[in-house]
Amino acid sequence: MELRVENLSVARGGITVLEGVGFTLRDGRALVLRGPNGVGKTTLLRTVAGLQPAVAGTLSVESDAIAYAAHADGLKATLTVAENLGFWAAIYGTTGVAAALDRMNLTALRDRHAANLSAGQKRRLGLARLLVTGRPIWVLDEPTVSLDLSSAALFGDVLRDHMGKGGSALIATHIDLGLEAEVLELAPFRAKAGAAGIDFDAAFGGDFA
Amino acid sequence: MIALLIRDMRQAVRAGGGFGLALAFFLLVAVLVPLGVGPEGATLARIAPGILWVGALLACLLSLDRLFALDFEDGSLDLLVTAPIPLEAVVAIKAFAHWLVTGLPLTLVAPFLGVLLNLPAPGYVWLVVSLALGTPALSVIGAFGAALTVGLKRGGLLLSLLVLPLYVPTLIFGAEAVKRGAEGLETGTPLALLAAITAGAAALLPFAAAAAIRINLR
16 A cells, blocks of 8 residues: 655646655655645645646555545534544444544543534544544644644554554644654745746846846 | 435434425415415416426525535535545435435425415326426536535525526426326326436436536645
8 A cells, every 4th residue: 555656746726836746655654744834735635635636747546545634624513423423434334433532532522513522622533534434544634733732642643553553644744743754845846937937027028128 | 325315414404404494485485475476366376386396496496505515614525525435426415315305395395385376186296296206306406506616605696597597497397297287188298308307417417516526626
């Protein structure tokens, strides 16, 4: 279940933001993506997760290997914690809702409606979904947003367990999760100004010179 | 997939889910029309099939903008796209859930509202049959419209403008079947065409809607 990315270019809103990105994510490893706001971390993760096509380059991964967790947790406010998680378990055809709730420290809240959870509790429930997908490669976009320190540490433990079982994770985060992870700095892959832009400037440059 | 159906149904019947909204709207239309048109039985009987069908169509439209927009806002649409069930099936199931909470109840209460509009006695059975055959098409066509406008802020109005013209054939054949039934004429042709629209929409539009969602999520 290796994720291999070669010479990948990704675009947001029709504008290429990253070019020539390449990395390999092996079983049991984690790769942390770093870079300033707007550099294209989310765009890269969405491309890897299959939500949008790549502009160029190759992305080789088995289609049923990836579990994606975005900024939004995908929770339904009128369903209870257990119902929310049970839905995703049914979609992925797995069991282990109770174990996942226990692991993310949510068992006491299992019958509470998601509308009545705090932001951090919602986030923990959103991350518990990863445990019930049963998928080996986790693609995580800022997973620790709105988590307190102890919850972030808890999630770090969950990630270590996952990697210990041969899983892997591609994470965009600025927080140290206490993982032995490689770090990929994305700023050097920032797309150069598009060819169209250069022509545009040149076309006017002649007139104004 | 059953899980998705159950989830949508649960959400619809719980607080703020919108179940009953379409029904109440349908009821109000059927009550208001006699007040506006006047109490002459013959006039009401003549317009009853059309009013009931237009009412059902507008009631159906009311809850369409929530079909994908809510899932888009809370991020679950992204997660469903990356989940192991095909997006076409997600669309079909959500349209079916929409029909179960709007189209089906509308079909069941329509005969009672027919009384308010003085629908002639032979028309009742054709009213129920035509709504049962036609309302699934309203939900599926609506799902396609909702997929086209997902991600747009205030997409509800645009959705109505897109979807209402597509509802025209269903409306024409549905109301025609009831009218002919009420006059004791043969209803086979409009009902067959109505069923054909529903079958065609249910077979093709989930694919179109799924493609539209994929493009809108980019």
